[in-house]
Amino acid sequence: MPSQHPEEVGHGHVVERYVTRMYGGLPRYLVLNSGRFLGPRWWHTTRFTRHLITDAAAINDEELEALLGYEWRSRLTAAWLIGVDRREQFRARIGDLLLTSEACYSGGAYCFALARFGTHADAEILTAYLDRYLPCTDLHYDQAAALGALLRLDALLGTRHADPFTQPDGPWEQWVNALVHLRDHPGYTPSEQRRWTDLHCDFANGWCQP
Template identity: 50%
Template sequence: MRNHLHEPALKAVVERYVTPGRRYLRLINTPFLSDPAARQWFGRALAEDSLHITDDELALLLSYEWRAQLTASWLVAFARREAHRERIGELLLANERVYAGRGFCFALARFGTEEDARLLADYLHAFLPRTDRGEQDSAMGALSYLDTRLGTEYSARFLGETGPWAHWLHARFPSDRADVPVSLDQSRDLIRTQCSYADHCMEALPPTH
């Protein structure tokens, strides 16, 4: 198992972008989105880092464990570093890291093209039948968000009362539960909020000369 403490280049990029302030923990459940005091400073730091980090450094983080991958995907998303689309799509479909998939879905939604919608649809086709682990709700929210923006219908194949999304919800959250903690509207709204937040943070940066 890799350990960044034993790889100088990886150690430097992890300590620069991932671990300060335990940034990766904030990116799991995004508490800063509902905290006015944190929204500005946290987003400013993400925006600046998304422009400062190199493609080689992003590739290093994406090759490592979930904390690094989650952080890298947010930095990729903020600055729309589309050179990493293919790698992010591969990692999402591999489904090897818990939590990192949330960032991958956000990045694809932020890129905002039909190619990204197809990558999300490929993931859902493979993983909606499974309930062991994955980020199906994030992917479904991102795909629905892209359909709304693009005027496409990639999510339609998964919807309906007897569709794969409904089966996944029923399997993941038994019908005797009074509270189902996820819905398509909630998942789509979270992705929309994240993308709007990224837009605002990037636009707020001072112009470069």
Template identity: 50%
Template sequence: MRHAYDDAELLALVRRYVTPGRRYLKLGDSVLRMPSPEYDRFVQALGEDARLITPDEIAILLEGGWRERRTAAWLIAVGRRTDFRERLGELLLASEVCCAGSAYCVALAGFGTPRDADLLAAYLDRYLRRPDLAYDQTVAMGALVFTALNLGGDQAARFLGPDGMWEQWLHDAPHMPCTVDPAICLSPIRRLCAFVDECAETK
């Protein structure tokens, strides 16, 4: 992992893309509560940066900490940089840092192909077996359900149902309520993907 405090190349990218206006903190659910005209400026700036950032710069940000990775994932999502699909899947599965997994899930859901569904399912296959870990299971489930609905497939079906891994994880995870309807997980993903689309459409 690269650290901005001793890496001039990474620090320059952090100052350009990550920290202006504390962007890294606003990416996620909080952007949905942002008032206008702040929201409009945020959408415009994120869309512009997603077009301007180079693949090499994205790759460098993905080597940083959670702030850099989270921001990079959102720029990937808005910029439709599907060439980073496999890298996002690797980072999601590794779960090395906090606060970035939801951004990977939003990007994969936004791409919305069967391969993206496979990557989300691989994460759930691993982490629904870990009720001791409160990582990104709920957002990954929402992303998979969203992707499956758009594909018209049943990629999420094997996790759901009375004897599925989802119900078992909810039952065994001490930090979770006994039941969480996957539809509740779907709603924020749907709204965040709509936000991505709005940013992508800015000129």
């Protein structure tokens, strides 16, 4: 489905209000994508987070759809807002976008949202993604974020969906070893990917009501 600018669907305000709002000289989407808000020395974390929580509760479903129908910055931001507020009605839409993988950078935010939802249905979407994309050993998409989210869900749900991917010489190792720039990278272990997902979800848990 071709992307549409939100103006075309009657929501021309959403990019400026939700996506490009500035914090410490950076637009919101870039702060989210970089994880800067997790750093203890970033002075703008409190303001950034309060606005994120407020906007996640205030944005309506039509505005979220307008963002999801546009480009990667808008999709990334929308997925974060959906995940923070746990808008589970967007599960199928998020899953479709993740599995299609037609835009860069936004996939990690989809994985965050699924991890926040925290159900067996979300684990199934992440499993389907890894089944499809881990064998693509020449492509670096969102395999790492998907594995981290799936490992978190396994721990929460008492399941073992990630086991077939993380076994010795299994799909995860084969994927990492096939990509030269990842092969010796300390951040590309299953435990490190789980830790990164936990950081994002625990950050949201710490500010949101259960």
